[in-house]
Amino acid sequence: MQPFIRLDAKVAPLPLANIDTDQIIPKQFLKTVEREGLAKGLFYDLRFDGEGREKPDFVLNRPEYKGAGVLVAGDNFGCGSSREHAPWALMDFGIRCVVSTSFADIFNNNCFQNGLLPVVLAAPQVQQLMEEAKGGNHLVTVDLEAQTVVSPSGAVFHFDIDPQRKAKMLSGLDPIGETLQARDEIDLYEMKRALAQPWLEDA
Amino acid sequence: MRSMPGKTLYDKIWDAHVVGENDGETILYIDLHLIHEVTSPQAFAGLRAHQRAVRRPDRTLAVADHNIPTEGQGLGVAAVADEEARLQLQMLERNVTEAGIEFFPMGDVRNGIVHVVGPEQGRTQPGMTIVCGDSHTSTHGAFGALAHGIGTSEVEHVLATQTLRQTRSKNMRVVIDGQPAPGVGAKDFALAVIGAIGTAGGTGYVIEYAGEAVRALSMEGRMTLCNLTIEGGARAGLVAPDATTFDYLRGRPASPKGGAWEMALNYWQSFFSDPDAAFDREIHIDAAAIAPLVTWGTSPEDVIAVTGRVPAPESFANPDKRASAERALDYMGLTAGQPIAEARVDVVFIGSCTNSRIEDLRAAAKIAEGRTVAPGVRAMVVPGSGLVKDQAEAEGLDAIFKAAGFDWREPGCSMCLAMNPDKLAPGERCASTSNRNFEGRQGRAGRTHLMSPAMAAAAAIAGHIADVRDFLR
Numbered sequence: 001m002q003p004f005i006r007l008d009a010k011v012a013p014l015p016l017a018n019i020d021t022d023q024i025i026p027k028q029f030l031k032t033v034e035r036e037g038l039a040k041g042l043f044y045d046l047r048f049d050g051e052g053r054e055k056p057d058f059v060l061n062r063p064e065y066k067g068a069g070v071l072v073a074g075d076n077f078g079c080g081s082s083r084e085h086a087p088w089a090l091m092d093f094g095i096r097c098v099v100s101t102s103f104a105d106i107f108n109n110n111c112f113q114n115g116l117l118p119v120v121l122a123a124p125q126v127q128q129l130m131e132e133a134k135g136g137n138h139l140v141t142v143d144l145e146a147q148t149v150v151s152p153s154g155a156v157f158h159f160d161i162d163p164q165r166k167a168k169m170l171s172g173l174d175p176i177g178e179t180l181q182a183r184d185e186i187d188l189y190e191m192k193r194a195l196a197q198p199w200l201e202d203a
Numbered sequence: 204m205r206s207m208p209g210k211t212l213y214d215k216i217w218d219a220h221v222v223g224e225n226d227g228e229t230i231l232y233i234d235l236h237l238i239h240e241v242t243s244p245q246a247f248a249g250l251r252a253h254q255r256a257v258r259r260p261d262r263t264l265a266v267a268d269h270n271i272p273t274e275g276q277g278l279g280v281a282a283v284a285d286e287e288a289r290l291q292l293q294m295l296e297r298n299v300t301e302a303g304i305e306f307f308p309m310g311d312v313r314n315g316i317v318h319v320v321g322p323e324q325g326r327t328q329p330g331m332t333i334v335c336g337d338s339h340t341s342t343h344g345a346f347g348a349l350a351h352g353i354g355t356s357e358v359e360h361v362l363a364t365q366t367l368r369q370t371r372s373k374n375m376r377v378v379i380d381g382q383p384a385p386g387v388g389a390k391d392f393a394l395a396v397i398g399a400i401g402t403a404g405g406t407g408y409v410i411e412y413a414g415e416a417v418r419a420l421s422m423e424g425r426m427t428l429c430n431l432t433i434e435g436g437a438r439a440g441l442v443a444p445d446a447t448t449f450d451y452l453r454g455r456p457a458s459p460k461g462g463a464w465e466m467a468l469n470y471w472q473s474f475f476s477d478p479d480a481a482f483d484r485e486i487h488i489d490a491a492a493i494a495p496l497v498t499w500g501t502s503p504e505d506v507i508a509v510t511g512r513v514p515a516p517e518s519f520a521n522p523d524k525r526a527s528a529e530r531a532l533d534y535m536g537l538t539a540g541q542p543i544a545e546a547r548v549d550v551v552f553i554g555s556c557t558n559s560r561i562e563d564l565r566a567a568a569k570i571a572e573g574r575t576v577a578p579g580v581r582a583m584v585v586p587g588s589g590l591v592k593d594q595a596e597a598e599g600l601d602a603i604f605k606a607a608g609f610d611w612r613e614p615g616c617s618m619c620l621a622m623n624p625d626k627l628a629p630g631e632r633c634a635s636t637s638n639r640n641f642e643g644r645q646g647r648a649g650r651t652h653l654m655s656p657a658m659a660a661a662a663a664i665a666g667h668i669a670d671v672r673d674f675l676r
């Protein structure tokens with residue numbers, strides 16, 4: 001996993017609530033067996049028309065937001081399907097952080113598996129960031145160590161994050177390797193369970 | 204005598220699966236891991252890259268459901284026209300064969316939608332932890348199992364360790380009391396709950412459904428209710444197991460047999476919320492007050508009674524929600540204030556992990572029997588599994604549907620997410636028994652209205668969204 005420490009990047013505003021993972025990456029891009037290369041499908045129906053031409057007014061197609069690394073979006077970002085292709089596509093496109101008032105649970109988990117930082121701010125702060133992102137200066141700083149987002153005008157917004165998740169994002173460590181260190185405990189659990197629920201052992 | 208405060212059903216399942224604590228997270232044991240072709244290939248590739256093995260192939264079950272065609276399944280995977288889909292299906296077969304995981308391939312009568320197959324085979328049991336790389340894994344909570352969707356990185360984690368690293372959710376209880384009116388059922392209950400709490404209302408919670416109207420539901424109805432829990436933002440839904448649950452499980456292929464059945468029954472009966480258990484949030488809904496519901500917009504929270512009118516965007520206080528409602532009306536081709544029952548439909552889809560079980564097909568067939576699909580409407584029925592299809596055919600339901608002009612298909616996820624050839628054309632309006640009315644979900648620029656199987660059948664006959672109560676006899 002890519003560690004996330006600090007990011008200086010352009011922020012792009014997407015002022016819609018309930019942006020679901022079907023919108024982030026539509027189904028026709030889920031037939032891949034790879035994690036890479038999904039940028040082409042990111043927000044496909046928002047970015048392209050029925051003939052596959054770029055929609056010039058969509059925020060990520062506008063020249064001033066090219067290369068954006070942060071998205072600021074409406075409430076409940078990432079709801080719907082569990083597809084991890086959603087964070088993969090965002091990352092592949094160059095987005096490393098999404099700011100919203102809330103994130104859907106599974107999408108939130110998937111972000112932390114991939115080094116994509118979901119930042120939750122209060123509604124007035126998200127609103128301010130959204131308004132500033134629409135202006136002439138779009139540069140923000142996201143500092144995970146300090147747990148702050150610095151807006152284009154210099155306003156500093158503090159965000160909360162689970163300390164364990166923060167540590168993992170900062171280090172980029174492999175969670176499977178870590179869990180496998182608890183192999184003896186898993187073995188013990190399975191032995192106890194085999195005695196208590198033997199009907200699950202002869203499947 | 205107990206001095207500790209009571210535990211919820213969720214707390215009890217959680218506590219029974221704690222392997223250990225690590226770094227502030229709980230390592231939770233997973234009893235059953237369901238996998239399918241779309242969200243597993245990168246997980247197996249990850250295992251290979253690290254030379255890791257599948258820890259418990261016997262606690263894993265694989266099906267092919269998301270991208271399979273719903274005709275010609277007997278011809279086998281080699282005949283699947285879509286090359287990328289074919290590759291994914293072949294990859295799944297290779298991965299599960301190498302790992303020794305039980306697999307029902309396309310065309311096997313036991314194959315079907317993963318959330319139909321698990322329960323049908325008796326793999327889903329009370330008190331279990333169940334995960335799958337699919338958000339509608341919440342379905343299995345109908346059995347009093349803690350079941351939720353995970354991403355592909357977590358699929359890899361479970362394959363390698365048979366555990367997940369988790370933090371505990373909060374407890375919400377939704378109590379549905381009273382007697383529903385004829386024509387109102389589990390789908391309407393679920394839409395009513397989402398309408399009440401909103402699509403993010405359950406975020407951070409596990410929901411336990413209780414109350415006499417929930418108790419009265421069949422297992423199929425409970426599965427529909429728990430299935431849609433994720434659309435309210437909660438990761439899992441639960442119904443405490445009872446005689447209905449145990450009757451459903453008795454005699455299923457993977458259900459315990461002989462002396463083990465009594466032992467299992469004894470264990471399962473310990474899974475209920477203690478009377479003094481505390482919930483962080485509690486919602487009460489009167490089943491008698493619920494009308495048949497449909498969605499008007501592009502979020503499952505956009506719910507109205509079939510007798511209702513499409514709301515005006517100005518009626519939403521939150522500016523993002525107002526913008527979303529404006530966008531939804533434009534996308535759906537609807538006008539604020541119009542009666543929803545006026546909306547003409549082009550397509551009717553009866554299927555999906557929400558509503559493709561035998562009881563769903565019976566409810567739809569009851570409306571379709573002796574009637575005809577309206578001219579110009581394309582109506583399809585996609586059973587949830589080969590076994591559901593066989594049973595429906597044994598009951599003559601296929602004959603009823605075909606006589607009415609419905610297309611009787613082979614099992615799979617089909618037009619719920621339109622990864623296979625079953626999709627809406629741009630602008631087409633669909634009465635659908637599925638779970639998501641998102642933009643483009645059933646095909647680019649397609650328009651989805653969620654409703655119950657009986658309501659979808661009524662829409663097929665009427666040619667527009669219709670009140671199923673006018674069709675009851």
